[in-house]
Amino acid sequence: MRRIWKLFRIFGLGAIPILQLRESLIRDSKLTQSYLVLIISSCLIATFGLVINSSAVIIGAMIIAPLMLPLRGLSFAALEGDLTLLRSSFTAIALGSIIAVGSSCLVGLLINLPSVGSEVASRTQPNMIDLLIALVAGGISGYAKIRPAIGDAIPGTAIAVALMPPLCVVGLTLSQAEWQLAQGATLLYLTNLIGISFACLIVYVLGGYADSNELSSKLSWGVSGFLIALLAVPLGISFWQLLDQTRLEQAIPGAISLVLKRPDIKVIDLEVIRKTKPPSLVLTVQATEQVTPEDVAKLEKRLREQLGQPFEVVFEVIPSKQVKSSKPL
Secondary structure, eight states: OHHHHHHHHHHTTSOOOHHHHHHHHHHHHSOOHHHHHHHHHHHHHHHHHHHTTOHHHHHHHHHHOOTHHHHHHHHHHHHHTOHHHHHHHHHHHHHHHHHHHHHHHHHHHHHOOSSOOHHHHTTSSOOHHHHHHHHHHHHHHHHHHHOGGGGGGHHHHHHHHOSHHHHHHHHHHHHTTOHHHHHHHHHHHHHHHHHHHHHHHHHHIIIIISOHHHHHHOHHHHHHHHHHHHHHHHHHHHHHHHHHHHHHHHHHHHHIIIIIOOTTOEEEEEEEETTSSSOEEEEEEEESSOOOHHHHHHHHHHHHHHHSSOOEEEEEEEEOOOOOOSSOO
16 A cells, blocks of 8 residues: 555646645635635625526636635645645635625625525535535546646636535525524535545645545545545435435426316425325425315325335315417407
8 A cells, every 4th residue: 555655746747846736825825915806796696696587697606706716725725734725715705605695695685585495405405415516526627736737627626516605595594584594505615625625635635745644644534534424424314304305396297187187186386294194295386176185195195006015195285277268359
């Protein structure tokens, strides 16, 4: 094993010299006027994009967001025990995050969002896939840092992991007192933050910036691994719930059509409440005819047979009526 690490130390991944890398990371991690301007600008663009529910505007904010720069410095500082770089990068990340949340919260208070759009909602339910994306994108970001020739990959990784939009969602949801949504967005931000940091740490090791003895004695390696494992629990549960929700969304229309033989019923929304035993399945539907208790019992039986799990089905029916003109024009 020692020989393998020695080879990485000598050849690495075609990495730049360690002193050159450190100087570059120090420049990236400085709390400069340009950094603060980019933070505020990207935050406002992302926040307005979330308000108008525009993915194109949000992507534009992702590209200019500078949070990725000090984050790579934080990983290197933790690996090398560089207190100067650690302090500088941590300050830049913490202050940038606080400014982003505060700015988006202020925008939310001024605008007073009438409802939460799909772009906001999609960033409040992170799962295991988000962690895997952060790990892969963070690895590419770290690799691009030690191989400046492929620096063009940075905009792509910034879009993939999206550090700024989750922070803006935190601010917007806090401004509307949506505590649960804010909690979900915070978890997504931490997932991206820790995933990127851990992946960069691995790339720096493979790049030859730490040998086996140094690696085994680094507290950062153990802490990073522990945080990843800690995140995996809620993200894994969320991922399982997402799969379960997808199965239900696929099963419900067919069950209504085959068992109830009710083509007039159109499913508008589906919510699973898992706190009850058995879990409750609340269906918001449009229907021209009344839904009877017998219909509900038939659907519950069908879902239990098809999914192997009992559900208490509750219909919230919105009356539907077709209206046509009395005479042709």
